Amino acid sequence: MKMTVDFEECLKDSPRFRAALEEVEGDVAELELKLDKLVKLCIAMIDTGKAFCVANKQFMNGIRDLAQYSSNDAVVETSLTKFSDSLQEMINFHTILFDQTQRSIKAQLQNFVKEDLRKFKDAKKQFEKVSEEKENALVKNAQVQRNKQHEVEEATNILTATRKCFRHIALDYVLQINVLQSKRRSEILKSMLSFMYAHLAFFHQGYDLFSELGPYMKDLGAQLDRLVVDAAKEKREMEQKHSTIQQKDFSSDDSKLEYNVDAANGIVMEGYLFKRASNAFKTWNRRWFSIQNNQLVYQKKFKDNPTVVVEDLRLCTVKHCEDIERRFCFEVVSPTKSCMLQADSEKLRQAWIKAVQTSIATAYREKGDESEKLDKKSSPSTGSLDSGNESKDKSLKGESALQRVQCIPGNASCCDCGLADPRWASINLGITLCIECSGIHRSLGVHFSKVRSLTLDTWEPELLKLMCELGNDVINRVYEAKVEKMGIKKPQPGQRQEKETYIKAKYVERKFVDKYSISSSPPEQEKRIVSKSCEEKRLSISKLGPGDQVRVPPPSSEGERQDSSVFLDSKHLNPGLQLYRASYEKNLPKMAEALAHGADVNWANSEENKATPLIQAVLGGSLVTCEFLLQNGANVNQRDVQGRGPLHHATVLGHTGQVCLFLKRGANQHATDEEGKDPLTIAVEAANADIVTLLRLARMNEEMRESEGLYGQPGDETYQDIFRDFSQMASNNPEKLNRFQQDSQKF
Known part of the structure; x- marks a missing residue:
């Protein structure tokens, strides 16, 4: 160990020794200032870090609150919970870092200042004191006169004792100085090394934590890419819905005239009516009325329990009221009381009266046929949504x-x-x-x-x-x-x-597609050959009258391919006609080839009533072909010259799986053909219970979403479950949906 102050010089008490002491004492004083400053900065850093941890913890709790709020969105809830847990771990790592910093910097250096520097200061005081005593003894010894022997001996003895004490204390002081100078290096480096190791451990812990989280974040990033695309699509759909709603006529509530006795939620009809009070003043109050569960009820607020006006509709009658001053009034009379109601228009009054009358008739019929309905529910031959023994096959x-x-x-x-x-x-x-x-x-x-x-x-x-x-x-x-x-x-x-x-x-750019020579329009003979089979089916459909049974072969299975010998080589067709033909054939590879060659997925065949490939896919009876066209941008609402779109044709043919698919893909079931019939009317006339159920459910779900402002959302879980069941059945067990076609052929 290199000595800062030499022991030999200490014994000599030379000027070099004094100069060395002065330099060391100044250095130690400055060291003390630096260490005091560093300890204070460390304390401030630790306090700031603890405040950061508190704020970070509050932020993390906010993320957890947001995750709990998003419990209906599994992706958001799972992601936020996982991220908040990771942040909590990081807070714990920060806390450990600050604790180790306090031990390594604050406590260790503060102890060095308080203990070692205090010993140095005490040794310095003793040295200064004995040094002064030595100087006094030297001066006194020098001043003693030669002839005063007694004083000479006394001064000599004092000087000898003082020098001995000085040498002892000076050597201790020098030892303290040298030890301090050596220890300062080890204490400072030890403290800083411990501090840096604490940081190393902190960053290693953070790296390990996020290494484990990395794959999940990567997968989530991939999902986000898809969500961005889906959000853009939903935005376009919402803008289209917004534009459609904006164009509607809201001058009256006549659009709410429809009622449904088979509504899944039991509400046959609902809306606002004025009700005349039974008090002396006969005041009129606007209330929300509904016909449900064989009762007429009303509410003032949504959260209020419904007030029952008529307990049992079978015991009441309904009639117009023209003998009072107010317009559009009608009266519901029961054996115990009567209720005077007022609609907003004549159409609404007629709708309410008809809804009440129909509900009365339905209530009588339900009571009379209750046992028969129970038998039908347990019978698989009814074609109900759930056979009782068959579990739901999820996607x-x-x-x-x-x-x-x-x-x-x-x-x-x-x-x-x-x-x-x-x-x-x-x-x-x-x-x-x-x-x-x-x-x-x-x-x-x-x-x-x-x-x-x-x-x-x-x-x-x-x-x-x-x-x-x-x-x-x-x-x-x-x-x-x-x-x-x-x-x-x-x-x-x-x-x-x-x-x-x-x-x-x-x-x-489709640079690698073999773009063979394609004629702009096929020869007339070719058109006739291509369209022969389709036209025969189309003519049979177009001649159907009200209530006529559809007598067409049931749709073939997905793996079956129609005989293509009646068709000419596709290389002589233009891409649109090739796609049109392949859609009827259920030939997806040919359809993909036609699209690669530039076929318009919504190409209309002017030779066949402007039918589209999607309509051809319906006539061909293939669910997968329809799905392929829809995924490639086919317009689900494009109609032929008879005003019939894919949903019309699927309803006429009794293709339940296709009806389900088109409704899921946004088909407009309110569109009417040239005879003024919408798909629901056609399905009711044909007595196809499955398709009627799907169309009514879709209409009810659409009205519910519009009334609740849930545009762009799929609807309630019951609606989704039923459509999911039909999709599973159409794809995996299509024979179960052929009941209608099989029954129709018996006639």
């Missing part, structure tokens, strides 16, 4: 969808780069993709590619069957037909830039 999700789709030829590797085990898919193209290629596809826009996860998303049965009808091999035979001829090499996994260029050229 496929996760590994089930992944395994089924990857079994299709070519789907075990990415369609564009060949990477094994792809977990993403383009649902309108029918291909599987790796995560990097799926991101590039998503950037193309949904009009080119609609991306979904095979493991994270829920798959509807018709969409899963669509994926199984196509596949990477089928699509690549179309979109990569000229790759080898052009000498183009497919990009390899990891080549992001090359992938973007290749995918854009493949799907947007």
Whole structure:
């Protein structure tokens, strides 16, 4: 150890020794100031850090509150809960860091200042005191006269004792100085090293925490990409809905005239009416009335319990009231009391009177047929939504969808780069993709590619069957037909830039599609051959009158393919006609080929009443074909010259699965054909109970969402469950929905 002050110089008490002491004492004084300042800064930092932890904890609690508030959204709730838990861990790590900082900096250095520097100061005081005593002894010894022997001896003895004491204390002081100088290095470095190790541990803990959270955040980011696309789509739908609602005539409430005795919620009709009080003043109050559960009730506020006006509608009558001054009045009379009501218009009065009369008749019929209905509910032959023994088969999700789709030829590797085990898919193209290629596809826009996860998303049965009808091999035979001829090499996994260029050229510019020569219009003979089978079916449908039974063959299974020998080579057709023909044939590869060649998915055949490929898919009886066209932008509401859209044709033919699909995809069931019939009217005339149920449920759900302002939302869980059951049945057990067609052929 290098000595700061030499012991030999200490014994000499030389000027060098005194100069060294002066330098050391000044240095120690400055060291004390620096350490005091550092300790105070450390205390301020710790206090600030603790305040940060408190604020951070409050912020984290706010995230947890938001997560609990979002309990109806599983993705948001799960994500926020996981993030808040991670932030809580980080707060704990910060707390540990500040505790270790307090021990390593504040406590350790403060102890060094209080203990070691205090010992130095005490030794310095003793040294200064004995040094002064030594100086006094030297002066006194020097002043003693030679002839005073007694004083000489006394001064000599004092000087000797003082020098001995000085040497002892001076050596202790020098030892204290040297030890202090050595210890200061170890104490400062030890303190700072401990502080830095605390930071190292803190950052390691944070890194480990977020390394575990990383995969989840990555998956969530992929979901967010899809949510952004879905949000844009929902925004467009809401804007369209807003525009549609804005164009409606709200000058009266006549649009609310419809009533439904078979309403799922038991409410036959509801709306505002004025009610005359039974008091002496006969005041009129506006109340919300409804006919439900065989009763007439009203409410003042939504949260109020309904007040019953008529206990049992079977015991009452309803009649017009023209003998009072107010207009549009009618009276509901029961054996015990009567209730005077007023509507806002004559149409509403007539609607309410008819609703009450119909409910009275229904109440009588329900009581008389109660036992018969119980028998029908337990019988599978009624065609009800639930057979009683059959459990609901929910939509496929996760590994089930992944395994089924990857079994299709070519789907075990990415369609564009060949990477094994792809977990993403383009649902309108029918291909599987790796995560990097799926991101590039998503950037193309949904009009080119609609991306979904095979493991994270829920798959509807018709969409899963669509994926199984196509596949990477089928699509690549179309979109990569000229790759080898052009000498183009497919990009390899990891080549992001090359992938973007290749995918854009493949799907947007369609550079690799074998664009054969296509005539702008097919020969007349070809048109006749192509349209013969479709026209026969169309003529049989167009001749139907009110109440006529539909006598057409039931739709064939999805795997069955119609005989295409009546059709000519598709290479002589224009893309629109090729798509039109293939839609009737249920030939998805040909349909994909036609779209790749530029076919308009909404192409209308002027030779056949301007029918569209989607209408042809309905006539062909294929649910998957309809789904493929809809996923590629087919207009579900485009009608032919007879004013019939896909929903009309599906209703006429009794294709329940297609009706369900079109309603889910936003078909307008209020549209009427040239005879003024909407799909519900057609279904009621044909006595098709399943389709009537679907149409009424959809209409009720639409009215409920409009009345509650829930535009763009799917509706309640019962409505969704029923439609999900029909979708499952149409895709997996279509024979159960053929009851109507089979019954109709008996006549």
